[in-house]
Amino acid sequence: MNLGGVAVLLVDLHQMLPGSEFTHTLVTGVCAENEIDILAGKYSDPNIVQIKSMGRKPSLFADFSTFLKIRKVLKNLDPQIVHTHTSKAGVLGRLAAISLRRKIKIVHSYHGHHLYGYFPKTIVRVIVFTEKYLAFLTHLLIADSEQVMIDLQKAKIGSKDKWQVIPPGIRKSESITKDMARLKIGTEKNLFLITWIGRFTEIKDPFLALEAFKRLQKLDNSKFSMIMIGDGELLDTCEEFSEKNQLGVIFPGWQSNVTSYLAAADILLVTSKNEGFGMVIAEAGLQNVPAVSTNVGGVGEFIKDQSNGILIPNDAAVIARTIFGLAKSGEQLVKLGLMARETTLEKFTIETFVNNHKIAYKNLLS
Incomplete structure (x- = not known):
């Protein structure tokens, strides 16, 4: 399997x-x-x-x-x-x-x-x-x-x-501090890290994530970093897009254990066009990491907008502005992460x- x-x-x-x-x-x-x-x-x-x-x-x-x-x-x-x-x-x-x-x-x-x-x-x-x-x-x-x-x-x-x-x-996974996780995966401590996890297929819409990150870089190209984890038929094209636009997105391929990547993140970005539930949202919640996600399928049954995560339209400009706002509001980010963890432990x-x-x-x- x-x-x-x-x-x-x-x-x-x-x-x-x-x-x-x-x-x-x-x-x-x-x-x-x-x-x-x-x-x-x-x-x-x-x-x-x-x-x-x-x-x-x-x-x-x-x-x-x-x-x-x-x-x-x-x-x-x-x-x-x-x-x-x-x-x-x-x-x-x-x-x-x-x-x-x-x-x-x-x-x-x-x-x-x-x-x-x-x-x-x-x-x-x-x-x-x-x-x-x-x-x-x-x-x-x-x-x-x-x-x-x-x-x-x-x-x-x-x-x-x-x-x-x-x-x-979701199984309760090991608890890793953000600093430890970043040291483990080799990312800088002072950057706002966005993590995207999924198959590189049209239904997961990785290009929406890349376009949003491109716009985010225009707002502040020194503060943000993005990791896109997974494999699939669109991976090569996504890598080319990142290189062409000098985005510096990290593509580590598919990982058997994503706990460190989630723990290292400031937010999880989900750009799917369709999603049954989105297990990775609950997995991120366990690490006190809130998701910024398109409101599709059963995602809204986990994310209560502005309470334990953020629901977004499939609009790159809106996504970029939303993430930029979260990066400036550390207190809101912490609150969203704590509530995401609480939701996972209570229901999932x-x-x-x-x-x-x-x-x-x-x-x-x-």
Whole structure:
């Protein structure tokens, strides 16, 4: 599984479901060449099954082969519950479970959706049709935010009685001071540091972050620094943009542990066009770092504007002015960071996430 928010959640769920109550098998595919596998070195675990034909890219032959392999795994395991996550695994896994014609309770989790921002309308219509059919045969539908659930219900995917919201949960990470974190990652103490984390894809809109930073540099080019962490098809173009405009943005690539990068930051910048929840916002909160984020998807269910973060339009000029204002107001920044941490610890812990799943599974079988 490629290292990312959903993968971390699934591994945590797999590891933390109590063995005295559940026997849990994790079935996964393979990563692309440029991705980090969060399960590397763990495939000897008998409760982790890797299907090597299952990858991100669509392939009729490989996908049909994957369907048959998942079906075989399920036939041998004979589970009471099959819980699927992500788009392709959700389709193939549910079809495999349905095809066995056994009394299996089927659960699917939506970590965001593809209703807008990803594909042309024709493809979206195919996705919606497929999801409607599968939702009809699914016993429980889980969304990672209220907004994701509302969007999918508006598309008439699943009846309302099948829906439940389970927000993601974050593990409590090591506490690192800002100075220690900056020393560790090699950034200057006196600069206002903006951190951006995500895949360099159109949906994450890294160019909005770069354009905002370009405008920010025009306001004061001696005070601000930005780190953009991740990988993806737009990374090279973003690096070229930074170099051409002499922005000095740091691109360390994808990192298996971003705790130090978050702890070193003054703010987290999120520029997504669509977002299920935005786990990195809660991760930043744990480090007393508030997010400045576009108001998309379930982001507003964490960020209460001007209370524990800032919600912004997808406008580079507005983003630049907002960050410039925060940099001048140290007291407001500290307050936002403290409230972001409090929000994470109150509502978005991994223990709550696992317990909510435990309750959902038991209710499904009762």
